[in-house]
Amino acid sequence: xxxxxxxxxxxxxxxxxxxxxxxxxxxxxxxxxxxxxxxxxxxxxxxxxxxxxxxxxxxxxxxxxxxxxxxxxxxxxxxxxxxxxxxxxxxxxxxxxxxxxxxxxxxxxxxxxxxxxxxxxxxxxxxxxxxxxxxxxxxxxxxxxxxxxxxxxxxxxxxxxxxxxxxxxxxxxxxxxxxxxxxxxxxxxxxxxxxxxxxxxxxxxxxxxxxxxxxxxxxxxxxxxxxxxxxxxxxxxxxxxxxxxxxxxxxxxxxxxxxxxxxxxxxxxxxxxxxxxxxxxxxxxxxxxxxxxxx
Amino acid sequence: xxxxxxxxxxxxxxxxxxxxxxxxxxxxxxxxxxxxxxxxxxxxxxxxxxxxxxxxxxxxxxxxxxxxxxxxxxxxxxxxxxxxxxxxxxxxxxxxxxxxxxxxxxxxxxxxxxxxxxxxxxxxxxxxxxxxxxxxxxxxxxxxxxxxxxxxxxxxxxxxxxxxxxxxxxxxxxxxxxxxxxxxxxxxxxxxxxxxxxxxxxxxxxxxxxxxxxxxxxxxxxxxxxxxxxxxxxxxxxxxxxxxxxxxxxxxxxxxxxxxxxxxxxxxxxxxxxxxxxxxxxxxxxxxxxxxxxxxxxxxxxxxxxxxxxxxxxxxxxxxxxxxxxxxxxxxxxxxxxxxxxxxxxxxxxxxxxxxxxx
Numbered sequence: 342x343x344x345x346x347x348x349x350x351x352x353x354x355x356x357x358x359x360x361x362x363x364x365x366x367x368x369x370x371x372x373x374x375x376x377x378x379x380x381x382x383x384x385x386x387x388x389x390x391x392x393x394x395x396x397x398x399x400x401x402x403x404x405x406x407x408x409x410x411x412x413x414x415x416x417x418x419x420x421x422x423x424x425x426x427x428x429x430x431x432x433x434x435x436x437x438x439x440x441x442x443x444x445x446x447x448x449x450x451x452x453x454x455x456x457x458x459x460x461x462x463x464x465x466x467x468x469x470x471x472x473x474x475x476x477x478x479x480x481x482x483x484x485x486x487x488x489x490x491x492x493x494x495x496x497x498x499x500x501x502x503x504x505x506x507x508x509x510x511x512x513x514x515x516x517x518x519x520x521x522x523x524x525x526x527x528x529x530x531x532x533x534x535x536x537x538x539x540x541x542x543x544x545x546x547x548x549x550x551x552x553x554x555x556x557x558x559x560x561x562x563x564x565x566x567x568x569x570x571x572x573x574x575x576x577x578x579x580x581x582x583x584x585x586x587x588x589x590x591x592x593x594x595x596x597x598x599x600x601x602x603x604x605x606x607x608x609x610x611x612x613x614x615x616x617x618x619x620x621x622x623x624x625x626x627x628x629x630x631x632x633x634x635x636x
Numbered sequence: 637x638x639x640x641x642x643x644x645x646x647x648x649x650x651x652x653x654x655x656x657x658x659x660x661x662x663x664x665x666x667x668x669x670x671x672x673x674x675x676x677x678x679x680x681x682x683x684x685x686x687x688x689x690x691x692x693x694x695x696x697x698x699x700x701x702x703x704x705x706x707x708x709x710x711x712x713x714x715x716x717x718x719x720x721x722x723x724x725x726x727x728x729x730x731x732x733x734x735x736x737x738x739x740x741x742x743x744x745x746x747x748x749x750x751x752x753x754x755x756x757x758x759x760x761x762x763x764x765x766x767x768x769x770x771x772x773x774x775x776x777x778x779x780x781x782x783x784x785x786x787x788x789x790x791x792x793x794x795x796x797x798x799x800x801x802x803x804x805x806x807x808x809x810x811x812x813x814x815x816x817x818x819x820x821x822x823x824x825x826x827x828x829x830x831x832x833x834x835x836x837x838x839x840x841x842x843x844x845x846x847x848x849x850x851x852x853x854x855x856x857x858x859x860x861x862x863x864x865x866x867x868x869x870x871x872x873x874x875x876x877x878x879x880x881x882x883x884x885x886x887x888x889x890x891x892x893x894x895x896x897x898x899x900x901x902x903x904x905x906x907x908x909x910x911x912x913x914x915x916x917x918x919x920x921x922x923x924x925x926x927x928x929x930x931x932x933x934x935x936x937x938x939x940x941x942x943x944x945x946x947x948x949x950x951x952x953x954x955x956x957x958x959x960x961x962x963x964x965x966x967x968x969x970x971x972x973x974x975x976x977x978x979x980x981x982x983x984x985x986x987x988x989x990x991x992x993x994x995x
Contacts, residue, residue, distance in 0.1 A: 387844065391879070391880055393880075396877060396993065396995050397993060397994065398841070398847060398995055399806075399847075399995060400840075400841045402798070403798075403801075403803065403804050406798060417990070421993055422993060425993070425995075428705075428743075428749075429798075430798075431745065431746060431748060433743065433744040433745065433746060436702070436743055437699075461956075461958060461987075465956065561955075561956070562916065562917075588879065
């Protein structure tokens with residue numbers, strides 16, 4: 342009888358799925374590619390929400406209480422709400438530096454890092470660097486291996502499966518990336534304007550750049566003086582494309598575009614599920630490439 | 637005062653060293669307040685018209701080790717005393733430096749947080765807020781008159797348990813000394829008589845954007861007359877947030893205090909407010925309040941008005957998470973010949989660590 346009970350308990354443990362909570366939909370999608378059916382993966386921030394401005398709703402604490410693993414972005418993207426959610430969840434497994442909390446930002450060489458002398462006079466800055474690395478297809482594919490490593494620690498029996506999933510994902514993304522980059526290069530576009538610095542990693546990977554943003558400083562709505570400077574720059578550098586994250590209001594961008602002959606505004610989703618047609622990271626990258634091609 | 641000054645200098649130097657202590661979050665918040673009231677012109681008014689430093693708060697939090705987190709909040713503010721027992725009456729004021737909250741809480745227990753130290757008790761909605769986070773510039777009448785100027789803030793122990801449920805349900809049990817400054821409705825003569833407190837908090841997601849919270853609290857303990865003081869409170873909060881530039885909060889809080897000392901004093905009141913975020917930086921707010929106190933203790937030298945009604949309106953300009961400018965108008969009817977009309981303009985500045993916001 343005891344053997345039967347032990348067998349049942351062992352079986353339950355072996356086949357119990359890991360419960361994983363991610364902060365953003367991009368991370369949720371990546372974790373699902375690696376864990377497949379070996380985990381239940383849910384997310385806190387909706388694809389249509391700006392992850393900088395999430396409220397620490399107690400219902401998220403209930404979700405985190407049940408988590409075996411929390412996968413967060415890091416680089417201070419969630420600093421305004423995640424610490425309180427972790428504390429309120431009363432789940433010691435997901436405390437900082439525990440195996441149940443994986444912060445992806447630690448593995449990334451961040452863009453736009455600021456010197457220690459930076460102050461908030463620069464706006465709502467991230468001193469550790471730009472946290473929007475999930476918009477770089479190559480970085481996301483590399484992070485797949487870090488997720489596979491952590492999943493293997495928590496579920497060693499499936500180590501081989503997780504590694505193989507990470508490799509498959511990387512191969513898939515790398516082949517698509519070459520096609521995306523080739524299409525972008527054919528457009529001959531080298532500079533675009535974006536609302537926030539959220540597309541910097543994507544632009545760099547595609548050998549594009551954003552010399553100025555619509556917002557004067559991070560988190561600070563644009564002033565009239567800043568917009569005039571932007572219009573002058575677009576005219577002098579012949580920049581004809583403004584990409585606006587679809588959770589920002591595109592009205593300001595449209596006013597600017599109206600002052601620059603031939604300029605267009607494209608409202609783009611920058612995360613998985615930010616639009617009903619963007620169900621995968623590949624859909625997000627494809628949509629960004631199309632937005633540049635269609636100019 | 638000299639000791640306080642040295643302590644303040646020591647604490648102010650800590651943020652400079654914070655870079656060396658990787659996980660120390662240090663911050664300073666300062667509130668400047670200009671006010672103009674038809675009752676603030678007297679030389680003996682507790683609160684005078686004009687511009688003043690309302691409060692500066694120093695905050696330090698850090699994980700102590702894998703099991704504990706320590707949080708400390710110190711306030712520098714002006715304390716005014718009007719002595720009516722002498723002729724002529726006198727008014728003195730000085731800046732004081734005091735610990736608002738200093739507590740250690742657990743990090744490694746499943747479903748429960750234990751807390752020890754001096755902290756704001758889990759009683760009602762408003763009692764949990766620090767001055768810079770008040771929904772309005774001033775505290776509601778029920779908070780000021782039934783819980784005291786400093787609120788129910790005391791030394792003690794707390795256990796907050798997350799109940800296994802599909803919605804957020806938390807029960808909090810606290811034992812407090814009942815001896816802190818301002819808690820004149822407790823202050824038992826016996827050191828063995830503590831204040832017991834129970835709170836049940838429930839919050840449901842109605843939609844992705846809307847939540848409703850219903851919370852009830854109760855506390856009781858012996859008072860100086862060796863009789864019992866009971867506190868009861870409940871509040872309902874409805875919150876809707878479309879995005880970072882549109883949100884609405886409606887909160888209604890009721891409170892009762894049975895302070896059975898020389899007389900069986902009974903204070904009851906209600907405060908209800910609406911906060912509407914018009915755009916990313918602008919807020920409009922309104923509040924209505926009512927407070928009634930029966931059978932006041934006649935030994936009280938300064939009895940409170942038996943009935944008070946107050947209406948407030950506020951416009952807030954909040955350019956970032958670290959600064960705010962708020963203009964508030966109050967109309968108070970408290971049985972005096974003419975109601976008090978007050979206009980307040982508050983400037984709120986924060987520096988240091990990025991705060992993690994409470995919901």
